[in-house]
Amino acid sequence: MEQGSILLVGVGGQGVVLASAIVADIALRCGFDVKQSEVHGMSQRGGVVTSHLRFGGQVHSPLIERGQVDVLVAFEWNEALRWLPQLRPGAPMIVNLQRQVPPGACRDRKSWRSGYPAVALDALARQVGDLRVCDALAIAGQAGSPKAANSALLGVLAPLLPFPESVWLDALRSHVPPATVTINERAFAAGRSLPFPEETRRHAGATRFSANGFHGRDESAPPRLEVIAVWCKGCDICVRACPTHVLALNAADKVAVVRPDACTGCRLCELLCPDFAIVVHDAEERAADLTAANHSGSEARG
């Protein structure tokens, strides 16, 4: 490989820019001319982050033409689909199975489902010749921190590029925060050692249709603590406010019920949740909800 065009895509906070800086540094260390260009506008609010990276003997344009990407690294499922047309037919594509549902996608009021695309790995594999799917968040979590997911994806990327392993590790060490070097090295190694296409086949078998964390209210009584994870922004207020430590944030920074039996029903979490993501139901209310499912109008309320 004398030249290459790599497109790294994800959403704000996933480390797309850091990962592309590392790859750019590696290409420079190996004597290539490198041009890198990124877009990271309103990424704090779940926006798209893309980074074009081109290396070769001499690179003139920092941007990659549509259909000319040699390796597409998608940090997020929706972004993988969005940027698919950029990929050169037959070229490899790396996909992290993490899903970040953007606010604009939660719009279907009737079914309470979002417009977020379903994970359909079989369909994607038919379009992409060399599809490499992994769960980088889980790999990084096992390595010590979910924040190292970008290093795990670099590990998956490493075998596809003509750079020596030692240069990868040197560049990784010099770019990540000093305190996290070991964790990032572990995540990189774990990503590097994933067997393909076996790993892709394993995920294709395991994923089912599941578009949105909010599946709506069914006819049975809701649980005592109802969490709408897709609305949760991980602000930590409920976790800190709960006197009996019922709640915790999970690896995806969403609130999860970890000690349901300890809940006293004080409702502090519900009252202080700025995102309407928690509702505490008590017993009478659960019964009332069932009998008056379609209770409406002011006469019943007044």
Next chain:
Amino acid sequence: MNTAARADYRRYLRLDMMPHILCPGCGHGIVLQAMLRAIWRLGLPQDQVAVVGGIGCSSRMVGYVDFCTLHTTHGRALPFATGLKLARPELTVLAIVGDGDGLAIGGNHLIHAARRNIDVTCLLLNNAIYGMTGGQVAPTTPTEMVSATTPGGALEPSFDSCKLLEAAGASFVARGLSSAPIDLEALIVQGIQHQGFSFLEVLSDCPTYYGRYNRLGEGPEMLQAQRRHVDWVAAPLADKAFVPGFADTAAVADVALQYGVLHRETRPELSEQVHRLIAASVGEGPT
């Protein structure tokens, strides 16, 4: 008043617009929830409630509620609300303004709405900074606090909007906290029930700008700090009875602000007077 099925305030949300755009830890969502619970408790029909907003993070709340809503120009929520109340006096009109929206750009509108004593409930969400535009200094930014435009600390003193509005003639003045959502709900209920201009300053938090610039921590820390620096002084809400003058005598030296009902009086309300005048003029007319 409704006590059962407390979670049903969620039916007032426009679920197709959720989740809202406010940052993680932003107190505005807590205020929105308290407002919905207050309206639920009063049992107001959805088409009899009008919510008017200007521009800013606080005014975004208007887009997430399933009432009659108006999203208006910067600082001008109260003129729109005044016109609406005069044209449709049967509506319960709430205006949601921010601190920059209400006290800087719309400062004149705010004091004159108070002077006219129009029956509008105005919620001023004070997060001490311009959040939506990037953390610039606001008229409510306390002295010495850092913002994007005062990197060395603000030099100007800030408004005490409750004192301002009381002086301007608001007949109901209260201050609520996003960290005290049950009290806040009760204050909003009282504000809506009050005949005349009801002004509620709600202290909210902006962890994205105000908290970050001033190293006040994230949402949880900022909410806890509210409780430390603000004291409950007005009449206990349990008996719903206001004791005149209580707020003045109970001033505490070592707290920055007081919350609760700070002022209440009975004054003629504008839309009622206008419609009485119209009825009288029509009666005297040549028909």
